[in-house]
Amino acid sequence: MWARTTTRDTLKEAAGLDTGGGVTSTASGPSARPVMADVARLAGVSHQTVSRVLNDHPHVSPHTRAGVLAAIRDLRYRPNAAARTLVTGRTNVLGVISFDSTLYGPASMLYGLERAAYPDYSVAIASMAAFDRHSLDEAVERFLGQAVEGIIVIAPEPSAVEALIGFVTDVPLVVVKCGTNAPLTSVAIDNRAGAAQATQHLLDLGHETVHHLGGPQSWLDAQERVAGWRETLRDAGAPEPDLVSGDWSSRSGYEIGQPLASMPEVTAVLCGNDQMALGLLRALAERGRRVPGDVSVVGFDDIPEAAFFQPPLTTVRQDFGELGRRALHLLMDRISGERSIEPTPLIVPDLVVRASSAPRRTGPGLTA
Numbered sequence: 001m002w003a004r005t006t007t008r009d010t011l012k013e014a015a016g017l018d019t020g021g022g023v024t025s026t027a028s029g030p031s032a033r034p035v036m037a038d039v040a041r042l043a044g045v046s047h048q049t050v051s052r053v054l055n056d057h058p059h060v061s062p063h064t065r066a067g068v069l070a071a072i073r074d075l076r077y078r079p080n081a082a083a084r085t086l087v088t089g090r091t092n093v094l095g096v097i098s099f100d101s102t103l104y105g106p107a108s109m110l111y112g113l114e115r116a117a118y119p120d121y122s123v124a125i126a127s128m129a130a131f132d133r134h135s136l137d138e139a140v141e142r143f144l145g146q147a148v149e150g151i152i153v154i155a156p157e158p159s160a161v162e163a164l165i166g167f168v169t170d171v172p173l174v175v176v177k178c179g180t181n182a183p184l185t186s187v188a189i190d191n192r193a194g195a196a197q198a199t200q201h202l203l204d205l206g207h208e209t210v211h212h213l214g215g216p217q218s219w220l221d222a223q224e225r226v227a228g229w230r231e232t233l234r235d236a237g238a239p240e241p242d243l244v245s246g247d248w249s250s251r252s253g254y255e256i257g258q259p260l261a262s263m264p265e266v267t268a269v270l271c272g273n274d275q276m277a278l279g280l281l282r283a284l285a286e287r288g289r290r291v292p293g294d295v296s297v298v299g300f301d302d303i304p305e306a307a308f309f310q311p312p313l314t315t316v317r318q319d320f321g322e323l324g325r326r327a328l329h330l331l332m333d334r335i336s337g338e339r340s341i342e343p344t345p346l347i348v349p350d351l352v353v354r355a356s357s358a359p360r361r362t363g364p365g366l367t368a
Helices: 007-015 036-043 047-054 060-074 081-088 104-117 133-145 157-163 191-204 221-236 250-261 272-288 318-337
Strands: 095-098 122-128 152-153 173-176 211-214 268-271 295-298 315-317 351-352 361-362
Touching: 007 081, 036 047, 036 060, 047 060, 060 295, 081 221, 095 104, 104 122, 104 152, 104 318, 122 133, 133 152, 152 157, 152 318, 157 173, 173 318, 191 221, 191 268, 191 295, 191 351, 211 250, 211 272, 211 315, 221 268, 250 272, 272 295
Parallel strands: 095 122, 095 152, 152 173, 211 268, 268 295
Antiparallel strands: 315 351
16 A cells, blocks of 8 residues: 655655655656655665755765765756755755955955855855945845845945945845954954055065055955054054055056156055056066065965966965855854854964065165
8 A cells, every 4th residue: 555645745855855754756757857766766775864865964874875975976866955945944045245246355255155155055146236225125135035044245345334234134144345343243354464464574574664555445455454554664663655556456556556666765565466466566577676676566365376476476365265164154153043242253364475575675786
Protein backbone atom coordinates (compact mmCIF):
# COMPACT_ATOMS: atom_id res chain seq x y z
CA MET A 1 0.00 0.00 0.00
CA TRP A 2 1.42 3.37 -1.03
CA ALA A 3 1.79 6.08 1.62
CA ARG A 4 -0.02 9.27 0.64
CA THR A 5 2.34 12.15 -0.24
CA THR A 6 0.99 15.54 0.88
CA THR A 7 1.56 18.86 -0.85
CA ARG A 8 3.86 19.89 2.01
CA ASP A 9 5.89 16.67 1.59
CA THR A 10 6.24 17.43 -2.10
CA LEU A 11 7.48 20.92 -1.33
CA LYS A 12 9.95 19.56 1.20
CA GLU A 13 11.20 17.04 -1.32
CA ALA A 14 11.77 19.76 -3.92
CA ALA A 15 13.45 21.95 -1.36
CA GLY A 16 15.89 19.28 -0.26
CA LEU A 17 14.34 19.03 3.21
CA ASP A 18 13.45 15.90 5.21
CA THR A 19 9.83 14.86 4.66
CA GLY A 20 9.87 12.66 7.75
CA GLY A 21 9.06 9.44 5.91
CA GLY A 22 6.64 8.19 3.30
CA VAL A 23 7.10 7.49 -0.36
CA THR A 24 8.01 10.30 -2.71
CA SER A 25 7.72 10.45 -6.45
CA THR A 26 10.81 10.23 -8.64
CA ALA A 27 11.75 11.92 -11.85
CA SER A 28 10.62 10.27 -15.04
CA GLY A 29 11.43 10.86 -18.67
CA PRO A 30 14.74 11.93 -20.22
CA SER A 31 14.31 15.65 -19.51
CA ALA A 32 12.75 15.42 -16.03
CA ARG A 33 14.47 17.33 -13.26
CA PRO A 34 16.10 14.96 -10.73
CA VAL A 35 14.60 14.90 -7.25
CA MET A 36 15.97 13.93 -3.86
CA ALA A 37 14.77 10.33 -4.17
CA ASP A 38 16.93 9.94 -7.28
CA VAL A 39 19.96 11.12 -5.34
CA ALA A 40 19.14 8.72 -2.51
CA ARG A 41 18.80 5.77 -4.92
CA LEU A 42 22.10 6.48 -6.67
CA ALA A 43 23.96 6.99 -3.37
CA GLY A 44 22.32 3.95 -1.74
CA VAL A 45 20.98 5.91 1.22
CA SER A 46 17.64 7.17 2.50
CA HIS A 47 16.23 10.49 1.36
CA GLN A 48 16.52 11.65 5.00
CA THR A 49 20.29 11.18 4.74
CA VAL A 50 20.37 13.22 1.53
CA SER A 51 18.47 15.98 3.32
CA ARG A 52 20.96 15.93 6.20
CA VAL A 53 23.86 16.27 3.77
CA LEU A 54 22.17 19.16 1.95
CA ASN A 55 21.57 20.94 5.23
CA ASP A 56 25.09 20.26 6.54
CA HIS A 57 23.89 18.12 9.45
CA PRO A 58 26.86 17.06 11.64
CA HIS A 59 25.66 13.46 12.18
CA VAL A 60 26.64 12.13 8.76
CA SER A 61 29.82 10.10 8.27
CA PRO A 62 32.45 11.51 5.88
CA HIS A 63 32.12 8.42 3.66
CA THR A 64 28.34 8.75 3.39
CA ARG A 65 28.56 12.52 2.83
CA ALA A 66 31.08 12.02 0.02
CA GLY A 67 28.83 9.45 -1.65
CA VAL A 68 25.79 11.71 -1.50
CA LEU A 69 27.73 14.69 -2.84
CA ALA A 70 29.04 12.56 -5.70
CA ALA A 71 25.48 11.51 -6.57
CA ILE A 72 24.35 15.14 -6.45
CA ARG A 73 27.13 16.09 -8.87
CA ASP A 74 26.43 13.17 -11.22
CA LEU A 75 22.70 13.93 -11.38
CA ARG A 76 23.21 17.71 -11.33
CA TYR A 77 20.56 17.86 -8.63
CA ARG A 78 19.59 21.30 -7.33
CA PRO A 79 17.12 21.89 -4.48
CA ASN A 80 14.20 24.06 -5.54
CA ALA A 81 14.76 27.46 -3.89
CA ALA A 82 11.12 28.49 -4.30
CA ALA A 83 9.90 25.35 -2.58
CA ARG A 84 12.43 25.81 0.22
CA THR A 85 11.15 29.35 0.78
CA LEU A 86 7.53 28.13 0.98
CA VAL A 87 8.46 25.49 3.55
CA THR A 88 10.93 27.42 5.72
CA GLY A 89 9.70 30.99 5.27
CA ARG A 90 13.30 32.02 4.44
CA THR A 91 14.80 33.07 1.12
CA ASN A 92 18.51 32.99 2.05
CA VAL A 93 18.93 36.12 -0.04
CA LEU A 94 20.70 39.30 1.06
CA GLY A 95 20.50 42.67 -0.65
CA VAL A 96 23.52 44.90 -1.24
CA ILE A 97 23.08 48.56 -2.22
CA SER A 98 26.19 49.95 -3.87
CA PHE A 99 27.32 53.35 -5.07
CA ASP A 100 29.44 53.49 -8.26
CA SER A 101 30.63 49.90 -8.16
CA THR A 102 33.04 50.42 -11.09
CA LEU A 103 35.69 51.84 -8.73
CA TYR A 104 38.16 49.40 -7.20
CA GLY A 105 37.12 49.95 -3.57
CA PRO A 106 33.34 49.47 -3.92
CA ALA A 107 33.82 46.66 -6.46
CA SER A 108 36.21 44.85 -4.11
CA MET A 109 33.74 45.27 -1.26
CA LEU A 110 31.00 43.69 -3.37
CA TYR A 111 33.27 40.77 -4.15
CA GLY A 112 34.23 40.41 -0.48
CA LEU A 113 30.57 40.41 0.57
CA GLU A 114 29.61 37.82 -2.03
CA ARG A 115 32.47 35.54 -0.99
CA ALA A 116 31.56 35.90 2.68
CA ALA A 117 27.90 35.09 1.97
CA TYR A 118 28.58 31.99 -0.13
CA PRO A 119 27.32 29.25 0.14
CA ASP A 120 24.69 30.05 2.77
CA TYR A 121 23.27 33.12 1.06
CA SER A 122 22.91 34.50 -2.43
CA VAL A 123 23.35 38.22 -2.98
CA ALA A 124 21.14 40.60 -4.94
CA ILE A 125 22.79 43.90 -5.93
CA ALA A 126 21.32 47.33 -6.59
CA SER A 127 23.76 49.96 -7.94
CA MET A 128 22.75 53.60 -7.67
CA ALA A 129 24.15 56.50 -9.68
CA ALA A 130 23.04 58.95 -6.98
CA PHE A 131 22.54 58.25 -3.29
CA ASP A 132 19.70 60.15 -1.61
CA ARG A 133 16.69 59.22 0.51
CA HIS A 134 14.42 58.75 -2.51
CA SER A 135 16.88 56.42 -4.28
CA LEU A 136 17.43 54.52 -1.03
CA ASP A 137 13.68 54.07 -0.56
CA GLU A 138 13.34 52.69 -4.08
CA ALA A 139 16.23 50.24 -3.69
CA VAL A 140 15.00 48.98 -0.31
CA GLU A 141 11.44 48.55 -1.57
CA ARG A 142 12.73 46.53 -4.51
CA PHE A 143 14.66 44.27 -2.12
CA LEU A 144 11.69 43.88 0.20
CA GLY A 145 9.70 42.74 -2.84
CA GLN A 146 12.33 40.02 -3.28
CA ALA A 147 11.94 39.04 0.41
CA VAL A 148 15.60 39.59 1.27
CA GLU A 149 16.50 38.73 4.86
CA GLY A 150 18.85 41.66 5.38
CA ILE A 151 20.53 44.53 3.56
CA ILE A 152 24.13 45.79 3.41
CA VAL A 153 24.69 49.32 2.13
CA ILE A 154 27.99 50.61 0.74
CA ALA A 155 27.84 54.33 1.61
CA PRO A 156 31.06 56.20 0.72
CA GLU A 157 29.77 59.79 0.68
CA PRO A 158 28.27 62.06 3.36
CA SER A 159 25.03 62.29 1.36
CA ALA A 160 24.64 58.53 1.65
CA VAL A 161 25.22 58.62 5.40
CA GLU A 162 22.68 61.44 5.77
CA ALA A 163 20.11 59.41 3.82
CA LEU A 164 20.67 56.42 6.12
CA ILE A 165 20.48 58.24 9.46
CA GLY A 166 17.05 57.61 10.90
CA PHE A 167 16.11 55.32 8.01
CA VAL A 168 13.72 52.57 9.10
CA THR A 169 13.17 49.33 7.20
CA ASP A 170 11.47 46.00 7.84
CA VAL A 171 14.70 43.98 7.73
CA PRO A 172 18.08 44.44 9.45
CA LEU A 173 20.50 46.81 7.73
CA VAL A 174 24.29 47.17 8.06
CA VAL A 175 26.45 49.87 6.47
CA VAL A 176 30.04 49.70 5.20
CA LYS A 177 32.44 52.37 3.88
CA CYS A 178 30.58 55.06 5.81
CA GLY A 179 33.57 56.44 7.72
CA THR A 180 34.41 55.82 11.35
CA ASN A 181 32.06 58.34 13.00
CA ALA A 182 28.68 57.66 11.39
CA PRO A 183 25.91 56.87 13.94
CA LEU A 184 24.99 53.70 12.08
CA THR A 185 25.31 49.94 12.53
CA SER A 186 28.47 49.67 10.48
CA VAL A 187 31.82 48.08 9.69
CA ALA A 188 34.72 50.27 8.60
CA ILE A 189 38.36 50.25 7.54
CA ASP A 190 40.59 52.66 9.47
CA ASN A 191 41.64 54.90 6.57
CA ARG A 192 43.09 57.43 9.00
CA ALA A 193 45.46 54.82 10.42
CA GLY A 194 46.43 53.63 6.94
CA ALA A 195 47.37 57.13 5.78
CA ALA A 196 49.25 57.72 9.03
CA GLN A 197 51.30 54.53 8.48
CA ALA A 198 52.21 55.59 4.96
CA THR A 199 53.11 59.14 5.98
CA GLN A 200 55.23 57.95 8.90
CA HIS A 201 57.00 55.49 6.63
CA LEU A 202 58.08 58.34 4.34
CA LEU A 203 59.13 60.55 7.24
CA ASP A 204 61.17 57.68 8.70
CA LEU A 205 63.01 57.47 5.38
CA GLY A 206 64.29 60.98 6.01
CA HIS A 207 61.91 63.06 3.91
CA GLU A 208 61.36 66.49 5.44
CA THR A 209 57.67 66.38 4.58
CA VAL A 210 55.14 64.43 2.54
CA HIS A 211 52.86 65.87 -0.12
CA HIS A 212 49.40 64.38 -0.54
CA LEU A 213 47.54 63.81 -3.78
CA GLY A 214 44.16 63.06 -2.24
CA GLY A 215 40.93 61.64 -3.55
CA PRO A 216 37.75 63.66 -4.05
CA GLN A 217 36.90 65.38 -0.79
CA SER A 218 33.25 64.43 -1.20
CA TRP A 219 34.30 60.87 -0.26
CA LEU A 220 34.61 59.90 3.40
CA ASP A 221 37.60 57.65 2.67
CA ALA A 222 39.46 60.59 1.12
CA GLN A 223 38.61 62.86 4.06
CA GLU A 224 39.91 60.33 6.59
CA ARG A 225 43.11 59.72 4.63
CA VAL A 226 43.74 63.48 4.60
CA ALA A 227 43.16 63.57 8.36
CA GLY A 228 45.67 60.76 8.96
CA TRP A 229 48.27 62.46 6.75
CA ARG A 230 47.86 65.85 8.42
CA GLU A 231 47.90 64.50 11.97
CA THR A 232 51.11 62.56 11.32
CA LEU A 233 52.87 65.60 9.85
CA ARG A 234 51.79 67.77 12.77
CA ASP A 235 52.86 65.20 15.35
CA ALA A 236 56.27 65.05 13.67
CA GLY A 237 56.58 68.85 13.47
CA ALA A 238 56.97 68.56 9.69
CA PRO A 239 55.82 71.24 7.24
CA GLU A 240 52.25 70.72 5.99
CA PRO A 241 52.04 71.22 2.19
CA ASP A 242 48.84 72.29 0.48
CA LEU A 243 46.46 69.45 -0.29
CA VAL A 244 45.81 68.66 -3.96
CA SER A 245 42.87 66.42 -4.88
CA GLY A 246 41.99 64.23 -7.85
CA ASP A 247 38.99 62.09 -8.73
CA TRP A 248 40.52 58.63 -8.08
CA SER A 249 41.50 58.21 -11.77
CA SER A 250 44.97 57.73 -13.26
CA ARG A 251 44.28 60.70 -15.54
CA SER A 252 43.74 63.02 -12.59
CA GLY A 253 46.91 61.70 -10.96
CA TYR A 254 48.82 62.48 -14.14
CA GLU A 255 47.34 65.95 -14.61
CA ILE A 256 47.72 67.03 -10.98
CA GLY A 257 51.08 65.28 -10.80
CA GLN A 258 52.62 67.48 -13.50
CA PRO A 259 52.99 70.57 -11.30
CA LEU A 260 54.16 68.37 -8.40
CA ALA A 261 56.78 66.83 -10.68
CA SER A 262 58.11 70.29 -11.56
CA MET A 263 58.68 71.25 -7.91
CA PRO A 264 62.22 70.27 -6.81
CA GLU A 265 61.28 70.41 -3.14
CA VAL A 266 58.81 67.54 -3.61
CA THR A 267 60.61 64.35 -2.53
CA ALA A 268 57.72 62.23 -1.19
CA VAL A 269 54.07 61.91 -2.22
CA LEU A 270 51.26 59.92 -0.65
CA CYS A 271 48.49 59.26 -3.18
CA GLY A 272 44.87 58.69 -2.24
CA ASN A 273 44.74 55.49 -4.29
CA ASP A 274 46.92 53.38 -6.56
CA GLN A 275 45.36 54.59 -9.82
CA MET A 276 46.31 58.20 -9.07
CA ALA A 277 49.77 56.98 -8.09
CA LEU A 278 50.08 55.42 -11.55
CA GLY A 279 49.29 58.76 -13.19
CA LEU A 280 51.81 60.52 -10.94
CA LEU A 281 54.52 58.01 -11.87
CA ARG A 282 54.07 58.91 -15.53
CA ALA A 283 54.15 62.66 -14.80
CA LEU A 284 57.38 62.24 -12.82
CA ALA A 285 58.97 60.13 -15.57
CA GLU A 286 58.15 62.76 -18.21
CA ARG A 287 59.88 65.41 -16.06
CA GLY A 288 62.95 63.22 -15.61
CA ARG A 289 62.28 62.69 -11.91
CA ARG A 290 63.35 59.22 -10.84
CA VAL A 291 61.29 57.07 -8.50
CA PRO A 292 62.42 56.45 -5.82
CA GLY A 293 65.78 58.16 -6.45
CA ASP A 294 64.32 61.68 -6.62
CA VAL A 295 60.76 61.20 -5.39
CA SER A 296 59.24 58.43 -3.25
CA VAL A 297 55.64 57.53 -4.08
CA VAL A 298 53.15 55.59 -1.93
CA GLY A 299 49.64 54.57 -3.01
CA PHE A 300 46.56 53.26 -1.24
CA ASP A 301 44.47 50.08 -1.86
CA ASP A 302 47.08 47.59 -3.16
CA ILE A 303 45.27 46.84 -6.41
CA PRO A 304 46.43 43.61 -8.10
CA GLU A 305 48.53 45.58 -10.60
CA ALA A 306 50.42 47.60 -7.94
CA ALA A 307 53.22 45.06 -7.67
CA PHE A 308 53.80 45.37 -11.44
CA PHE A 309 54.07 49.16 -11.68
CA GLN A 310 57.47 50.52 -12.64
CA PRO A 311 58.78 50.61 -10.01
CA PRO A 312 56.60 48.25 -7.94
CA LEU A 313 54.41 50.45 -5.77
CA THR A 314 54.63 50.81 -2.01
CA THR A 315 51.00 51.05 -0.93
CA VAL A 316 48.44 50.54 1.84
CA ARG A 317 46.52 47.27 1.60
CA GLN A 318 42.86 47.16 2.60
CA ASP A 319 41.46 43.77 3.60
CA PHE A 320 38.14 43.76 1.75
CA GLY A 321 37.65 40.07 2.48
CA GLU A 322 37.72 40.74 6.21
CA LEU A 323 35.39 43.70 5.70
CA GLY A 324 32.90 41.42 3.96
CA ARG A 325 33.13 38.77 6.69
CA ARG A 326 32.60 41.26 9.50
CA ALA A 327 29.71 42.96 7.73
CA LEU A 328 28.03 39.62 7.10
CA HIS A 329 28.53 38.44 10.69
CA LEU A 330 27.12 41.70 12.01
CA LEU A 331 24.10 41.37 9.73
CA MET A 332 23.58 37.74 10.80
CA ASP A 333 23.59 38.88 14.43
CA ARG A 334 20.91 41.43 13.63
CA ILE A 335 18.83 38.87 11.71
CA SER A 336 19.00 36.48 14.68
CA GLY A 337 17.96 39.26 17.07
CA GLU A 338 21.30 39.85 18.78
CA ARG A 339 22.10 43.47 19.69
CA SER A 340 25.67 43.92 20.89
CA ILE A 341 26.38 47.23 22.61
CA GLU A 342 30.06 46.99 21.72
CA PRO A 343 31.12 48.85 18.55
CA THR A 344 32.62 46.73 15.78
CA PRO A 345 36.42 47.16 15.84
CA LEU A 346 37.94 49.05 12.93
CA ILE A 347 39.91 47.06 10.37
CA VAL A 348 43.46 48.43 10.32
CA PRO A 349 45.09 48.29 6.86
CA ASP A 350 48.67 47.13 6.26
CA LEU A 351 51.57 49.01 4.70
CA VAL A 352 53.13 47.01 1.86
CA VAL A 353 56.66 48.28 1.20
CA ARG A 354 57.96 47.85 -2.34
CA ALA A 355 60.46 49.66 -4.53
CA SER A 356 58.76 53.04 -5.03
CA SER A 357 59.84 54.43 -1.63
CA ALA A 358 63.43 54.96 -0.46
CA PRO A 359 65.54 57.23 1.80
CA ARG A 360 65.70 60.88 0.77
CA ARG A 361 68.68 61.89 -1.34
CA THR A 362 70.66 64.91 -0.07
CA GLY A 363 73.09 65.16 -2.94
CA PRO A 364 74.54 63.27 -5.91
CA GLY A 365 74.89 59.65 -4.84
CA LEU A 366 74.05 60.53 -1.24
CA THR A 367 71.11 59.80 1.05
CA ALA A 368 69.99 61.45 4.25
